[in-house]
Each structure stands twice: as C-alpha cells, then as structure tokens.
Amino acid sequence: MGPGAFADAVDALLADNQRAIALIVALLGAHLAIGVAALALRRIPRLLLGLNLALAGVVLLYKTSQYIAYPALIAIARDDLMGNSDVRLVLFEAAVAVAAIFALAGRRFAVVLSATAFLVHTLVAAAFIAFMMTFHLDRLI
Numbered sequence: 001m002g003p004g005a006f007a008d009a010v011d012a013l014l015a016d017n018q019r020a021i022a023l024i025v026a027l028l029g030a031h032l033a034i035g036v037a038a039l040a041l042r043r044i045p046r047l048l049l050g051l052n053l054a055l056a057g058v059v060l061l062y063k064t065s066q067y068i069a070y071p072a073l074i075a076i077a078r079d080d081l082m083g084n085s086d087v088r089l090v091l092f093e094a095a096v097a098v099a100a101i102f103a104l105a106g107r108r109f110a111v112v113l114s115a116t117a118f119l120v121h122t123l124v125a126a127a128f129i130a131f132m133m134t135f136h137l138d139r140l141i
Contacts, residue, residue: 059089
C-alpha cells in the first residue's frame with residue numbers, strides 16, 4: 001500500500017456513477033434521519049456531531065492521501081491559495097472537524113457551528129444527487 005492508497009480506494013469506489021449515487025443517497029438519508037431527530041428532540045444529538053466529525057475526517061484523510069501521493073498538487077494549490085477549490089475544501093472540513101470536536105466537548109457556540117456545517121453537508125449531498133440525476137454523466141464516459 002502506497003502513500004496514496006486511501007485516495008485511490010475512494011476514487012475507485014466513486015468511479016462508478018451508480019455506486020457514487022448510492023453512497024451519497026445513503027449519506028443524505030443519514031443526514032435527513034439525524035436532522036429529523038434533531039428537530040423532534042429540539043436539541044442537537046451527539047450523533048449529528050459524530051457524523052460531522054466522521055465526514056470531515058474522511059475528506060481530510062482523502063485530501064492528505066492525495067497530496068502525499070501527488071506532490072505536484074501541493075505546488076498547484078500553493079500558487080493560487082485563495083482561488084484553489086481544494087484549499088477551500090480542506091479549510092472548510094478542518095473547521096467542521098474542529099467545531100465538531102469542541103461541540104462534543106460541550107461548547108455551545110461550536111454546537112451551532114457544527115449544526116450549520118451539518119446543514120451544508122446535507123445540501124451538498126442533495127445537490128450532488130440532483131446534478132447526477134439531471135445530467136446523467138455516466139453517458140459521457
């Protein structure tokens with residue numbers, strides 16, 4: 001197993017559009033179920049914070065593995081720090097992970113930030129499914 005094994009495994013998993021859609025639908029389902037539970041309980045469950053932390057951790061591990069395997073990506077990101085979408089994604093997910101850790105430790109402000117990030121993750125998953133179903137990208141390959 002090389003330094004980019006995790007990124008390669010995720011890329012292989014998401015290479016098939018049907019698997020990618022199934023995975024995102026499952027992730028969206030988990031987000032919706034936890035969101036409904038949060039609304040019904042009128043409080044933020046620890047499961048919401050844990051899902052945020054897990055998702056942010058997977059994304060950060062993926063990007064780290066990718067950067068270790070392909071060092072040229074670091075140079076590309078360094079040349080355009082503010083305009084690079086990878087840098088923005090890593091910064092966002094790092095902030096989500098930190099907020100989830102503080103929220104799990106009981107910090108109220110971090111709970112609000114983590115709930116907001118949870119909503120963003122939910123909307124991104126829904127947008128991804130809508131995009132894939134609308135444009136049927138598997139026909140272009």
